[in-house]
Amino acid sequence: MDTDVLIVGAGPTGLTLANELLLAGVSTVLADRLPQRSDLSRAGGVQPRTLEALDQRGLLEPLLATGEHPVGNGHFAGIPLPLGSDEHPLPWRSVPQVVIEGFFEEHLAAHGLRARRNHELAGLAQDGDGVTAAFADGTVLRCRYLVAADGAHSTVRSLLGAAFPGQAGTSTVVAADARLDGADAVLSHTWNEDGHWAALFPLGTDPQGRPLRRLVLGGPDHSLPREVPVTEEEVRRGLDTVFGTRVRLLGLRYARRITNASRQVAEYRHGRVFLAGDAAHVHLPLGAQGMNTGMQDAFNLGWKLGAAVQGWAPKDLLDTYHAERHPAGAAVLRNVRAQSLLMDWAGTRDPEVLAAREIFTDLTGLPEVRHRLAGLMSGMAVRYPMPGTEDHPLVGRPAPDLDLGPARVHELLRSGHGVLLDPAGAFARTAAPWSDRVERVDRVGQGVAAEPMLVRPDGYVCWAGAGDPVPALGHWFGEPR
The missing domain is CATH 3.30.70.2450 (Alpha-Beta Plaits)
Known part of the structure; x- marks a missing residue:
């Protein structure tokens, strides 16, 4: 193998994934067909959930230090919404895509990873052991896995012949x-x-x-x-x-x-090839959801590819990428279509559309409606399926950033490992066989009410409450040592 993972496309999705793989200790090649990074803004905002994920990697403060990135409110179909809350206090930020790309490029370069420019993919073939990628300049790379992060007109998606159903643009x-x-x-x-x-x-x-x-x-x-x-x-x-x-x-x-084209690939995984970001889903650019959804694809996939390369991935772990991110992407397409209608995107001034918008605007005055819409637009509404543990309200959702005394939950996730919060000290022997993949913490800050929970490397709770964490440890972190 020339590398463990080849990422095609050096936009926000590809750069985020490259950082996740760097954290996992996985050799990575990042290739892009453009001779240099674009200086155009494209997307312009970062959702609270993406800000949380960046904080979990220690990247949020350095990113916000790159310039003036004002706090703002989001919107749903042009109706203002506050996108911060007591539960998830990081508010929406105005950070243009060009700034995010430049920040990640500098961060990765400082760790020895630079995008290979002028690398246009021309062909690929995969077998049981890996993927062979051929570039237009004659370069051939052999990798264990390939990830398509090459945008709405994805070459990888075309070479795969992947189904991309949806609606063509009408205006x-x-x-x-x-x-x-x-x-x-x-x-x-x-x-x-x-x-x-x-x-x-x-x-x-x-x-x-x-x-x-x-x-x-x-x-x-x-x-x-x-x-x-x-x-x-x-x-x-x-x-x-x-x-x-x-x-x-x-x-x-x-x-x-x-x-206003709206499409999503039928399958996010094709053997050893994965699709992410705009290569997997395209829609109207409302609320910067395309960029944020792509970065969340990368956070979800990165640690799983790392586990597969390192050899401890449980059976079917890589399949959970599609199982978790396809519904999340479909939900984004659904809310964008609804917003397009309520905004009268095409400018029809149809009286029925205007009447629906008027009533919908009145409904957004209800706290429960604002909370639901804010969850959609902030990225916080995503709840991943966690087999056998869905009953607990925390499971499948982003972990609360509790103060655990010496560190916050987000700070503990910066190692790229999972975290087992064990406030009663009951699982020391139970969790020991996974100590190379999961950090157990039995301290909490003064006055902090915390219950046991297991948090995946991407910051999502996969077990919480009473009972035995061993099934969840095995399901997400593989065989004990």
Whole structure:
């Protein structure tokens, strides 16, 4: 083997996965067809659950130290939602995709892992032992596993012939990175009577330190074929149509057309090849859910591939990647389709759609509705199936970041191992055979109420409460030593 894992695609998904494999001690090659990293923002926000996962790797504080990344609220179909809570206190942050990619590239390079640029995949073949990948420049790599993180037009997905069912795009809108005057004085989502609308989100600053906004313009004037270039005149005209003279264009970094296509691969695993990020699911870019969902794919898959390479993976552990992440991706596509309808994405101003939005907006005044929608948009609503232990309310969900005295739960996960919280000290001998994979902690901070729980390396609780943790230890962490 030339490497244990080959990752095709060096976007947020591929870079996150490369870091997870680095943590697991797995040799990795990261290849990308582009000659250099894009300087375009693309996605612009990080969900609370992704922030938690970054904190569990010790990366959150360094990432936020890269610049001004303001706290903000999320939205559902343009209806504002608070995306922080007492249970999960990390709020939504404005961190453009370009910043995340640059941060991960520097972090990985400091540990000796650099993306191989100008590497365009041309063919692949797999057998019982590994995958052979051929690149357009004649390079051939042999690896144990290959992960497709190469975007919506995935070459890997095409070479596999993987089914990619869903809905083709029926309309387009304009998405742009722009410098604007007057943006602070208008609503983040604004519609006018003829079906034109605009959405504005902070993007930090451009290379000269000037404030940037993500601008989305929709409606009849902007639903043109994707290949039609977006001009400054079209952007100025769109702003004038929605805002009049209140918002002016000062500068345009880039603009493109995006569609409302919605697709998801039927299978996330094809033998020794796995699909993640936009290679596995595409949808409207609402709430940066595409980037965040892809990064969560990587957090889920990384430790499992690490276990397989290191030789302690339980039977069928790699199959749980599809079992857990396919439903999570399908849920995102479902909420995006609902938002597209309620936002009147196509600008139809259909009276039935407007009536549905009015009633839905009233419902969001109910605390339980806001909580449910905030869970969807924050990434916190995901609950993985955990066979035989689903009855406990913590199981399948992200672990609470309890203060355990010398360290928080998130800090303990930075080793890439699992954590067994044993406040009564009852499982010292029980857990000892898994001590190379699971860290047992029998201390909690003063005044902290904690019950026994077993936390996977990706931060999800896989057993909690009374009873014997051995079945869960074996199911997720393999045979005892």
